Amino acid sequence: MINRSIAPPSKEIEQIKLIEAAKSELSNGIPVYTINTGSQQLLKIEILLNAGSVNEHKAITARATNSLLKEGTKKYSSSYIAEQFDFYGAFLETDCSKDSACIALYSLNKHLSNVLPLLSEIMYEATFPQNELDVYLQNSHQHFLVNNQKVDVIARNYFAEIIFGENKYGYRTKEEDYTNLKQDDIKAFHKSYYLNNSPTIILSGRIDDTLHTQLDNLFGKSVKTKKQQHSNIQPISSLQQKHHIDKADAVQTAIRIGRLLFNKTHPDYFGMLILNSLLGGYFGSRLMSNIREDKGYTYGIGSGVVSMKQTGYFVISTEVGVDVTNDALKEIYYEIKRLREELVSEEELYLVKNYLLGTFIRSADGPFELANKFKGIYEYGLDYNYYTQYIESIKAISSKRLNELANTYLQEKDLVELTVGKNN
Amino acid sequence: MIEFSTFKLENGLRVIHHFDNSTQLVCLNILYDVGSRDENPKKTGFAHLFEHLMFGGSVNIPNYDEPLQRVGGENNAFTTNDITNYYLTLPANNIETAFWLESDRMISLAFSEKSLETQRSVVIEEFKQRYFNQPYGDVWLLLRPLAYTTHPYNWPTIGKEIKHIEDAKMEDVKSFFHTFYNPTNAIMVVAGNNTLEETKLLTEKWFAPIEGKTKKPRNLPKEPKQIEARTLTVERDVPLDAIYKAYHMCKRSDADFYAMDMLSDILSNGDSSRLYIELVKEQQLFSSIHAYVMGDLDEGLFVISGKLVKGIQMKDAEKAIDAEINKIKLQLIEDDELQKIKNKLESILVFNQMNILEKAMSLATFELMGDAALVNHETERYSAVTSNQLQNAANKYIQESNCSTLYYLSKKN
Numbered sequence: 099m100i101n102r103s104i105a106p107p108s109k110e111i112e113q114i115k116l117i118e119a120a121k122s123e124l125s126n127g128i129p130v131y132t133i134n135t136g137s138q139q140l141l142k143i144e145i146l147l148n149a150g151s152v153n154e155h156k157a158i159t160a161r162a163t164n165s166l167l168k169e170g171t172k173k174y175s176s177s178y179i180a181e182q183f184d185f186y187g188a189f190l191e192t193d194c195s196k197d198s199a200c201i202a203l204y205s206l207n208k209h210l211s212n213v214l215p216l217l218s219e220i221m222y223e224a225t226f227p228q229n230e231l232d233v234y235l236q237n238s239h240q241h242f243l244v245n246n247q248k249v250d251v252i253a254r255n256y257f258a259e260i261i262f263g264e265n266k267y268g269y270r271t272k273e274e275d276y277t278n279l280k281q282d283d284i285k286a287f288h289k290s291y292y293l294n295n296s297p298t299i300i301l302s303g304r305i306d307d308t309l310h311t312q313l314d315n316l317f318g319k320s321v322k323t324k325k326q327q328h329s330n331i332q333p334i335s336s337l338q339q340k341h342h343i344d345k346a347d348a349v350q351t352a353i354r355i356g357r358l359l360f361n362k363t364h365p366d367y368f369g370m371l372i373l374n375s376l377l378g379g380y381f382g383s384r385l386m387s388n389i390r391e392d393k394g395y396t397y398g399i400g401s402g403v404v405s406m407k408q409t410g411y412f413v414i415s416t417e418v419g420v421d422v423t424n425d426a427l428k429e430i431y432y433e434i435k436r437l438r439e440e441l442v443s444e445e446e447l448y449l450v451k452n453y454l455l456g457t458f459i460r461s462a463d464g465p466f467e468l469a470n471k472f473k474g475i476y477e478y479g480l481d482y483n484y485y486t487q488y489i490e491s492i493k494a495i496s497s498k499r500l501n502e503l504a505n506t507y508l509q510e511k512d513l514v515e516l517t518v519g520k521n522n
Numbered sequence: 523m524i525e526f527s528t529f530k531l532e533n534g535l536r537v538i539h540h541f542d543n544s545t546q547l548v549c550l551n552i553l554y555d556v557g558s559r560d561e562n563p564k565k566t567g568f569a570h571l572f573e574h575l576m577f578g579g580s581v582n583i584p585n586y587d588e589p590l591q592r593v594g595g596e597n598n599a600f601t602t603n604d605i606t607n608y609y610l611t612l613p614a615n616n617i618e619t620a621f622w623l624e625s626d627r628m629i630s631l632a633f634s635e636k637s638l639e640t641q642r643s644v645v646i647e648e649f650k651q652r653y654f655n656q657p658y659g660d661v662w663l664l665l666r667p668l669a670y671t672t673h674p675y676n677w678p679t680i681g682k683e684i685k686h687i688e689d690a691k692m693e694d695v696k697s698f699f700h701t702f703y704n705p706t707n708a709i710m711v712v713a714g715n716n717t718l719e720e721t722k723l724l725t726e727k728w729f730a731p732i733e734g735k736t737k738k739p740r741n742l743p744k745e746p747k748q749i750e751a752r753t754l755t756v757e758r759d760v761p762l763d764a765i766y767k768a769y770h771m772c773k774r775s776d777a778d779f780y781a782m783d784m785l786s787d788i789l790s791n792g793d794s795s796r797l798y799i800e801l802v803k804e805q806q807l808f809s810s811i812h813a814y815v816m817g818d819l820d821e822g823l824f825v826i827s828g829k830l831v832k833g834i835q836m837k838d839a840e841k842a843i844d845a846e847i848n849k850i851k852l853q854l855i856e857d858d859e860l861q862k863i864k865n866k867l868e869s870i871l872v873f874n875q876m877n878i879l880e881k882a883m884s885l886a887t888f889e890l891m892g893d894a895a896l897v898n899h900e901t902e903r904y905s906a907v908t909s910n911q912l913q914n915a916a917n918k919y920i921q922e923s924n925c926s927t928l929y930y931l932s933k934k935n
Contacts, residue, residue: 100731102629103583106619106621106622108616109615111594111613135544136544138872140869140873177803180799181794183793184792184793185861185862186865187865187866187869188869189869205869206872233802237802240810240829240831243761244829247657248657347759349655350647350650380591381596382588391640393643394642394647395643395647397648417647417655449591449592452591452593452594453595456591456613457596459546459613460596464876466876
């Protein structure tokens with residue numbers, strides 16, 4: 099008979115090997131980073147540009163430009179482009195954040211040569227037809243209306259405004275933005291941030307030897323351009339500590355508690371990531387254990403340390419039953435206070451460390467995941483040493499250090515609180 | 523192509539092993555052949571509530587999550603109308619922890635009153651978060667009872683109403699466990715960087731001692747053929763009118779499933795699909811529209827749902843959907859369009875086999891449908907479908923008399 103009450107022996111996670119991206123350049127200097135791995139005959143090509151909303155002069159320009167690239171070019175109509183990508187089973191994904199924009203193409207290797215030319219076509223030759231813009235604005239506006247009925251979406255938008263203040267990081271999209279945007283705004287943005295800007299190309303998956311030549315023909319012949327810089331953000335958090343947005347019909351209240359912090363280039367960033375995990379970064383975290391698993395106030399609660407190019411923030415987020423909103427708030431502050439006043443036990447710290455090491459392996463498992471790992475350092479001008487240091491920090495950090503960090507960064511007076519829901 | 527081996531223990535546990543040395547991880551996936559369709563109509567939401575309780579400690583291990591996290595692992599689970607699936611991933615050299623944890627909760631749960639009380643509240647909050655605190659969140663609470671009069675697909679996995687969750691008793695929990703949670707009713711997949719020998723050894727060590735049971739035959743009431751169109755109109759505080767049309771179709775394992783899935787792709791998969799091009803881009807009647815199959819193991823639904831552009835009349839929007847449906851019924855799909863859908867499906871299948879977790883889940887699901895090897899024949903099965911078969915399937919299933927339509931209207935204040 100085996101003794102089932104004793105855990106089987108386990109091994110510590112010693113070495114974590116990352117496959118690093120290999121650098122090359124196109125004829126005009128555009129950098130290409132390649133992660134050649136994977137068990138399936140497929141790949142992803144990402145074009146990364148400093149073309150996020152921090153660089154726009156009018157709200158929603160960056161996002162609209164990015165989304166509309168595929169809606170018509172000098173040579174091809176929107177429907178032709180869609181038909182081609184679909185026919186070859188390829189997927190085009192456009193994405194635009196505050197900091198940057200991305201165009202990603204996913205394809206099976208065997209069909210790549212049929213769709214690759216379209217990628218440079220939409221990037222350089224997009225025409226942004228008025229009728230396509232009209233449909234885009236109408237439908238985005240409608241999505242906006244639906245989204246703004248969700249307490250978590252309202253909370254996310256207002257929270258950014260509260261902690262960043264009146265600038266591009268803090269900007270909250272308004273309904274009138276969908277009527278103010280004009281074709282000329284998009285064309286001007288495209289010219290500055292897609293044509294007169296140097297992209298970075300990231301390849302992941304099975305990368306064929308001939309791909310570099312194909313890319314050079316499509317992206318490497320244009321004139322050498324300089325990378326556009328980010329317009330500067332000066333975050334100023336609201337001085338008011340408690341905020342409430344009324345949504346009378348809500349059956350749950352969205353809660354956000356957090357503060358402006360720093361990004362991954364700061365020396366305390368790793369420490370805060372680990373402290374954050376302990377508090378609300380995984381299923382067994384203190385917030386989950388207390389507020390979900392002990393009290394049953396919520397389906398889920400979590401916290402995060404979020405890095406952006408120019409700064410970063412810390413946030414706790416959850417949706418709780420209307421009737422237990424105050425109890426949940428009390429417990430959240432109690433858990434933060436506990437981090438400031440008590441040392442974490444060795445046992446809990448050991449668990450969190452191993453969990454984070456395992457999570458790191460999972461986050462680097464597969465070609466696309468490795469590409470994300472690369473982007474995570476590249477966009478901040480860091481190198482792979484960053485991850486070595488992260489692993490070392492996890493292994494080395496002490497309870498005492500975590501306690502110091504909690505006292506430095508998680509004082510109650512420095513946290514802002516936002517609730518969205520029924521008035522209490 | 524997913525290569526795998528299978529074996530079976532004497533207690534009835536079916537095991538599938540898939541080796542992948544491109545990863546440092548291993549995934550252990552256990553599918554239990556029980557879903558919300560197996561619930562008592564007066565005690566719905568139970569399979570899902572039970573899934574939550576599976577994390578509340580087992581007979582020899584007071585806490586499920588902690589020991590797993592301590593060795594770098596992570597886990598989750600989901601419940602559907604058909605199945606309950608549990609999965610965990612961890613560094614390959616710590617795989618034994620997964621066998622230890624999963625075998626213990628297959629022997630017995632701790633059945634703690636505290637856990638039941640807490641998870642009742644958690645699930646009630648989940649119910650509120652997903653179904654009542656989202657615009658259009660209650661659609662499936664309305665559409666399922668409209669489409670199914672008899673079969674237990676009549677209610678969603680979360681349950682018919684919050685009251686059913688509130689009323690859940692410990693004796694219900696125990697009887698549910700004893701009926702459905704045993705080796706005979708489970709399929710286990712181990713996928714990742716560990717050998718078949720190791721999987722066999724560990725399975726034998728941790729799972730062989732568990733007592734097997736006779737599988738309870740499933741005798742679910744069959745849904746009578748729908749012969750008349752059904753409609754329901756509701757008004758809610760949402761910004762846009764929406765329409766949901768649900769047509770009865772075949773089982774997941776039926777040959778017609780592939781044709782119906784392809785029809786849904788022709789209608790709405792991708793920016794070149796018919797409903798998107800015609801109704802969103804050209805006629806601008808909808809701000810979004812989707813067609814999809816539910817993929818249920820018993821006779822399922824083919825669904826078309828869309829949100830109307832503000833100011834568009836419902837009858838005009840619905841007429842436009844019907845016109846597109848008529849096209850696929852009357853005109854054969856041309857070769858190019860058929861090829862496009864086949865290419866797309868092939869691509870989706872290849873992309874879906876990129877990581878061990880997705881591979882493990884597919885193997886388990888196909889084994890439940892009769893044979894794990896079917897996972898490697900999906901591309902072929904789609905690729906064999908002809909235009910004539912698509913047309914026949916459209917005429918057979920996409921009929922108004924076979925349809926339940928929900929008009930979900932924006933409340934005019």
